[in-house]
């Protein structure tokens with residue numbers, strides 16, 4: 001099967017209509033890595049057709065964030081996709097996605113507010129809007145997202161439900177480097193000492209999980225453990241640490257099975273996130 005590379009909404013609609021059966025969509029911002037590939041492989045295994053979008057979505061970046069320097073290498077991405085049996089890759093331009101006069105936004109209110117939303121105020125409005133547009137353009141039966149972006153999953157599930165998108169949201173486990181660092185396109189910003197320091201997110205989550213496994217149920221104690229682990233790493237600064245209810249993202253006093261531990265950490269100018277569900 002020949003992968004079709006498409007650029008316009010019109011071409012995507014035309015090709016989509018010709019595909020019978022279920023379509024699985026994996027939305028990405030490109031700079032593909034093992035995390036993305038796991039979503040695509042899962043879609044390939046579960047659906048008749050697979051669509052991938054590659055779009056660095058300007059509306060989910062804040063002023064002063066890394067939109068302009070975000071890694072972009074379409075040739076490399078297409079080479080990586082070649083062996084995966086993808087039917088359609090859609091690579092819209094910003095003008096195709098947001099033509100002149102664009103003024104319609106999707107705001108998922110409460111679950112967008114804490115954690116990432118508190119540090120990146122318009123981020124989830126941009127995410128929800130672009131994902132709604134991707135759902136309308138691809139009309140997927142299933143859409144594949146990574147647990148790596150835990151709050152994004154909560155926001156997208158809420159949006160799909162609230163707006164009656166006929167799509168099943170499939171959440172795939174976080175894929176990690178051998179030392180525990182969650183794969184991320186932004187890891188390419190890290191080298192040397194910063195790359196080594198970046199394992200602090202996984203170490204902080206692991207330290208809190210160890211306490212949970214040993215019987216600790218006080219959420220404040222687990223948050224303090226994550227903070228202390230990050231504080232021990234000279235190159236790292238925590239934006240937040242959280243032990244929250246996994247569907248509402250409300251901070252808890254007591255943790256239990258299913259609680260979402262998450263954190264955001266800056267290593268110099270590079271901002272990383274990670275999370276773990278207590279089991």
Ligand code: AMP
Nearest residue numbers: 028029035145146148149173174175183
């Ligand atoms: P991005 O290109 O960063 O917007 O990510 C596209 C999709 O890949 C999102 O659903 C992410 O949650 C998912 N993803 C990113 N990194 C990972 C990872 N390390 N493991 C699993 N999924 C990931």
